Amino acid sequence: MSDADAALTIAQAMDRAVDLAALGPAHGPNPRVGCVILNADGAVLGEGWHRGAGTAHAEVAAIADARARGTDITGGTAVVTLEPCSHTGRTGPCVDALTEAGVAAVTYAVADPGQASSGGADVLTSRGIPAIHAPHEGATALTHRWLTAMRAGRPYVIAKWAATLDGRMAAADGTSFWITGPQAREHAHAVRAQVDAIAVGTGTVLADDPQLSARPGGEESEHQPLRVVIGRTDTAGRRVWRDLHALAVASHDPRDTLAALWEREVRTVVVEGGPTVLSAFLREGLVDEVNAYIAPALLGAGPSVVEGLGIETMADALRGQDVNFQLLGADILVTAHLSRGF
Ligand code: AOF
Ligand code: ZN
Secondary structure (H helix, E strand, O other): OOHHHOOOOHHHHHHHHHHHHOOOOOOOOOOOOEEEEEOOOOOEEEEEEOOOOOOOOHHHHHHHHHHHHOOOOOOOEEEEEEOOOOOOOOOOOHHHHHHHHOOOEEEEEEOOOOOOOOOHHHHHHHOOOOEEEOOOHHHHHHHHHHHHHHHHOOOEEEEEEEEEOOOEOOOOOOOOOOOOOHHHHHHHHHHHOOOOEEEEEHHHHHHHOOOOOOOHHHOOOOOOOEEEEEOOOOOOOOHHHHOOOEEEEOOOOHHHHHHHHHHOOOOEEEEOOOHHHHHHHHHOOOOOEEEEEEEOOOOOOOOEOOOOOOOOOHHHOOOEEEEEEEEEOOEEEEEEEEOOOO
8 A cells, every 4th residue: 555545644645745845846936735635535636736837836736746646636635735725826725725626624734924825715615615724834834935035025035154163264365265175065956956146246246247046066056046245346248137037226235135126026135245245244134044055265355255243232233043054065154044033
């Protein structure tokens, strides 16, 4: 008997739905969503996940899967990682698809914060299909960036930097290449492949002439984030402009960058420097997550990662939560969430 044939509890089906959701793309305007439809005995009738904007939602994919298997989902329970949508966006409302398919009950893990799309649980319940909210840690973690962006009405911001143990991101002569080793750089490329945009300041473009492409494993990934250059200084002729997939934001206010990106349906952006740009985002409280690659090196001179945050006393320090670390070769990656207060 395969896993798919085994009887599942609702909680086990939710675990499975989260695993399915994770098969979807982390980038793009839509969340990762998974769905498993069970019969009264807990047998899996159909399952599906969302493959990115414009494609079927997880619920519709699961209904289609059940049809393909020839199973009858009338009276079944749909277990979904996100509250079924009630709106017509690029696709139709999932509450209607579930109703028409004859599903008798719904359990979902994460409430939909979308202005147009939320309210699906109430619609279903009013139709006599109880929709139960059962929070699930894995589903929340998988949706964290998207949820934060939707609630804030701006992209989720990851501030990324590589620095020495004494917090320098370049030497006194300006050299900054090779602070960290290949494993740290490889990791940073994998992160780039999962976001919608990479942003740097004009100073970084002039100093490093980066390509700003995602090259995990040394190969350009299929998904390339939008390249964004922040600032007013002319950077014409630099490598970042070789590709049409790039955007200039001639403003020093990080909110202008985030508004321009939000308009382009960017939900996640990595801000990679330099110190002026990183400091501006941090000063304005616009960083959700820090990815700091720390090399076991000391310089004693050279620009610091961030400066001038306007913090005078320890009690006002920006502090990370959900802190994690990872050894990458000789370097350490420290990740942390910065609290936004919502
Ligand atoms: C998804 N996948 O499986 C579910 C979503 O423009 P649309 O039609 O793709 O709608 C996107 C919104 O639908 C999305 O922001 C979320 O609020 C809701 N549910 N979205 O992409 C899914 N169930
Ligand atoms: Zn939907």
